[in-house]
Amino acid sequence: MRILGIDPGTLVMGYGVVEERQGGLTHVVDGTIAPTGELAVRLKELYDGLQEMIRVYAPDAVAMESPFFSKNVVSTVKLGQVQGVVVLAATHAALDSCSYTPMEVKSAVAGYGKATKVQVREMVKRLLGIDGPLSLDASDALAVAICHIHTAELKRRYQQHLSSEASGR
Numbered sequence: 001m002r003i004l005g006i007d008p009g010t011l012v013m014g015y016g017v018v019e020e021r022q023g024g025l026t027h028v029v030d031g032t033i034a035p036t037g038e039l040a041v042r043l044k045e046l047y048d049g050l051q052e053m054i055r056v057y058a059p060d061a062v063a064m065e066s067p068f069f070s071k072n073v074v075s076t077v078k079l080g081q082v083q084g085v086v087v088l089a090a091t092h093a094a095l096d097s098c099s100y101t102p103m104e105v106k107s108a109v110a111g112y113g114k115a116t117k118v119q120v121r122e123m124v125k126r127l128l129g130i131d132g133p134l135s136l137d138a139s140d141a142l143a144v145a146i147c148h149i150h151t152a153e154l155k156r157r158y159q160q161h162l163s164s165e166a167s168g169r
Contacts, residue, residue: 001152002028004059005145006050007137008067008082010039010075013046014137017057018128018145020153025146027128028057030138039078043085050089062090063148065140066099100147105140108147 007014013035017028035045054062064086067079083099090097103113110123121139124130127146134142 001061001149002057002059003145003148004053004057004062005141005143005148006062006064006086007140007144008064008079008086009137010042010078010082011035012137013049013082014135014139014141015050015053016138016142016145017053017059018142018149020149025127025149027130027142030134030142032135032137039081043081046082047085047089050086051092054089054093054095059095061148061152062086062095062097063144064097064099065105065144066101098148100144100151104151105143105147108150109143 002017002019005016005018011034013033014030015033016030019026019028033046033049035042035049037045050062053059064083067076067083087097100108106115106120107113109115109127110119112119115123117136117140120143121134121136124139124142124146125134128142
């Protein structure tokens with residue numbers, strides 16, 4: 001399973017691709033997209049960048065961190081627009097997309113829902129064997145991909161359990 005993780009942002013969007021093979025996680029790529037200009041131009045630039053990543057890295061799904069809700073309504077609305085761009089790019093490529101709260105991502109990666117961004121980055125580096133520098137935006141995106149992989153595996157096991165119970169095993 002190959003997952004494109006996204007840390008949405010209107011000024012900087014983090015991305016990361018993680019692949020799960022035979023129970024192990026592999027770091028494929030990470031980085032950021034920093035669009036410029038008015039919001040509409042930035043949204044188009046983010047969409048174009050997402051389409052290119054999907055074309056180049058061929059993920060099986062796209063997972064993103066859902067924006068936290070702040071007191072700044074304008075920022076929250078802009079982040080919602082970025083989420084829409086991510087969903088549109090995934091849907092346009094016939095990929096499933098889903099989102100996870102920051103607490104879900106932190107719990108899946110660091111084991112603690114209130115871990116700091118630096119703690120999450122360090123766990124991502126350990127889990128994926130990354131030695132060099134890693135931006136916080138990219139590490140958040142990789143963490144989302146890892147969260148999705150772990151969540152998908154749990155859902156798969158749960159469905160197997162339900163199936164075996166239904167068949168009387």
